[in-house]
Amino acid sequence: MFIRPFAALAMLGVLAAPTFADAADKPTDPQIAHIAYTAGVIDIEAAKLAVSKSKTKAVVDFAKDMLRDHEAVNKQALDLVKKLKVTPEDNATSKALTKAATAERAKLKKLKGAAFDKAYITNEVAYHKQVDSALETLLIPSAQNAELKSLLETGLKIFQGHEMHAEHVAAELK
């Protein structure tokens, strides 16, 4: 299986330390593919929660946009690893990302109404910023395969766009 069941990743994540590994510790292409895919899955899971919990149109619409885009990016990623015959490799960064996301989702699940909307969107802004920075400073510079690098660059533009979109929604909620 390309991606392990979310629960298994979460359990492994308990052992992980900082969210993104040191820049000195360059990830390999199979690890980068795993990290990028995991980052997408995390946002998809958060979006599904928002679609089921939020009653605010702007928030639900935003979450559906996240679902649609990240599913499309991850489909491209799957097609690419298949084509390149690369097996994505789980790693400390993926585990730490999943661990943090699991904790965030548990927090969100307890909230309702306006409190949920605000927490979800605030986290979306922060999460996308975090992934943007990882893509820019670590993942894109470390990627060896040109097609993987190109897909990550598209992913960066998607994430940056989502960050701006999330900021717009956050402004609407106030």
Add this chain to the structure above:
Amino acid sequence: MRLAWLLPAAAVLFAAGVASASAATVTVTIDKLVFSPAEITVKAGDTVEWVNKDPFAHTATVKVGWEVMIPPKKTASRVMTAKDTVDYFCRFHPNMKGRITVAP
């Protein structure tokens, strides 16, 4: 000649500023979240068509104005009027920006 009697009519239309006699289609390609060319100049009555090569849905949205939905791998278009000198962006990815200038 058929064209001979058409010409004065076209000239009247042009002078009235309604539309140019030959409406053109100007294509903007969307690839990897970039509008290309980002800036275009058209005449009133011309059609702008957006060809979306991405697997993602995009929009061409004018703030407090019109919006064209551009589904993944599809083409969408809009006929421009004299008032359409505008900056536009993608509502889903506001980092995607374009500009349309309508020449007199």
